[in-house]
Amino acid sequence: HIPEQCRLPMTDQDIKTGKDLLEEDFVKKSPGWVDELNLMVKTKHKAEIQALSSFGFQYLSEVYLPLKLQQRDWI
Secondary structure, eight states: OOOOGGOOOOOHHHHHHHHHHHHHHHHHTTTTHHHHHHHHHHHHHEEOGGGGGGGGGHIIIIIIHHHEEEEETTO
């Protein structure tokens, strides 16, 4: 999960987008995405990829992004 210091408040538009995504078939097929989107909408917090730069840019390029690509885990 994303550390609290990396989270941002969601705008009304972000919340609407999250709710809209929850209605998409491709999202419904991924229970992990459904859980994460429900959590985001409930807590009204998001994390943008830039927030992960607090771990260093090497973390993004050498750990986070390769893992996401390998697991095919993206929206």
